[in-house]
Amino acid sequence: MDGVTKRYGEVTALDGVSLDVRRGEFFGVLGPNGAGKTTLVEIVGGMREADAGTVTVFGQSPWPRDTALLARIGVQTQASAFFARLTAREHLRTVAALYGMDPATATTALERVSLTEKADARVDHLSGGQRQRLAVATALLHEPDLIFLDEPTAALDPEARRELWVVLRSLRAEGRTIIYTTHYLEEAEALCDRVAIIAGGRVVALDTPRNLIRSLAAPTRLLVPAAGLSTDAALALAGVDRATVEGDDLALETTVPNRVLPALGDLVDIDTVTVRTPTLEDAYLTLTGTGSEHHR
Ligand SMILES: Nc1ncnc2c1ncn2[C@@H]1O[C@H](COP(=O)(O)OP(=O)(O)OP(=O)(O)O)[C@@H](O)[C@H]1O
Numbered sequence: 001m002d003g004v005t006k007r008y009g010e011v012t013a014l015d016g017v018s019l020d021v022r023r024g025e026f027f028g029v030l031g032p033n034g035a036g037k038t039t040l041v042e043i044v045g046g047m048r049e050a051d052a053g054t055v056t057v058f059g060q061s062p063w064p065r066d067t068a069l070l071a072r073i074g075v076q077t078q079a080s081a082f083f084a085r086l087t088a089r090e091h092l093r094t095v096a097a098l099y100g101m102d103p104a105t106a107t108t109a110l111e112r113v114s115l116t117e118k119a120d121a122r123v124d125h126l127s128g129g130q131r132q133r134l135a136v137a138t139a140l141l142h143e144p145d146l147i148f149l150d151e152p153t154a155a156l157d158p159e160a161r162r163e164l165w166v167v168l169r170s171l172r173a174e175g176r177t178i179i180y181t182t183h184y185l186e187e188a189e190a191l192c193d194r195v196a197i198i199a200g201g202r203v204v205a206l207d208t209p210r211n212l213i214r215s216l217a218a219p220t221r222l223l224v225p226a227a228g229l230s231t232d233a234a235l236a237l238a239g240v241d242r243a244t245v246e247g248d249d250l251a252l253e254t255t256v257p258n259r260v261l262p263a264l265g266d267l268v269d270i271d272t273v274t275v276r277t278p279t280l281e282d283a284y285l286t287l288t289g290t291g292s293e294h295h296r
Pocket residue numbers: 008011012013031032033034035036037038039040
C-alpha cells in the first residue's frame with residue numbers, strides 16, 4: 001500500500017501509510033487504541049475504501065470487492081459475524097457452502113482451533129474466547145493465501161492463547177501470509193517476522209522485532225542483591241551507566257552486558273544476578289509515547 005489516507009469526518013485514521021507485506025510473511029501491526037490498525041486491515045481486506053493512495057493485493061485492487069480475490073483472503077475482525085442461532089459446526093458448514101467447500105472442512109477447522117468439544121453448542125452460547133476461536137476458524141476454512149487477524153487472542157486465557165499461537169505458526173509454515181494486529185507485544189515478538197508500529201495514523205517504525213529492539217539501544221538491566229554491592233562500587237565498573245536501588249536490589253543499566261557481567265562476577269556471586277534484556281515493549285513505548293514525535 002502506498003500513501004493510503006482515510007478520514008472519518010474530522011478524524012484522520014490513516015495519514016499517508018505506505019508499506020509492503022511480503023508473500024509468506026507473518027506481519028504484525030501494533031499501535032495504541034485508535035492508532036488506525038483496524039482501518040488499515042479493513043482497507044487492505046477490501047471492506048473499506050481509502051480516501052487516497054493505492055492498495056494492491058495479489059496484483060489487484062481490493063476495492064471494489066472482487067469475488068476471485070475474496071476467495072484468496074480470510075478475515076477475522078473484532079466485528080466478525082456469525083449465524084448466531086446455529087451451532088459452531090453448522091455455522092462453519094454454512095460458511096463452507098458459501099465458498100463451495102466440502103462440509104467436512106467444518107470439522108477440520110474446529111479441530112484446528114481446539115473447539116471440537118463445542119461443535120454442537122450454539123454460537124450464541126459460546127464464551128467470548130470460544131467465539132474468538134470460531135472467528136479464526138471461519139477465516140481459515142477456505143484455505144486462503146492471505147489471512148487478516150485482528151486481535152485474535154484478545155479475549156483468550158493464557159492457555160488458549162498459546163494454543164492459538166501453535167495454530168498461527170502452522171499457518172505460517174504452510175506459506176500463508178498473515179497480517180496480524182495485537183496489543184500483546186510479547187506475542188508480536190514471538191510470532192512476527194516484521195512489525196509495523198503505527199501511532200496517530202502513521203507508520204512510526206517498521207522492522208523485525210529484533211531490529212526494533214536493537215535500534216532503540218535500550219539498556220540491559222542487571223539486578224544484583226543490594227546487600228552485596230554498593231552503588232559506588234557498581235558505578236566504578238566499566239560499562240555501567242546507572243545504578244539505582246530498587247527494593248532489595250541494585251539495578252545496573254548497561255548497553256554492554258557482556259563486558260559488565262565478568263567484572264560483576266568478581267564482586268558478587270554471579271548466580272544472584274538477574275539479567276533483564278530489553279523487549280519489544282520498551283521499543284513500543286518509546287515509539288508510541290513521546291518518542292513518536294521524533295519520527296514525524
Ligand atoms: N466508522 C468510523 N467512524 C468514525 N470514526 C471512526 C470509525 N472507525 C474508526 N474511527 C476512528 O478512527 C481512528 C482509528 O480507528 P481504528 O479502529 O482504525 O483504530 P485501532 O488502531 O484499530 O484501535 P483499537 O486498538 O482501539 O482497536 C480512531 O480515532 C477511531 O475513533
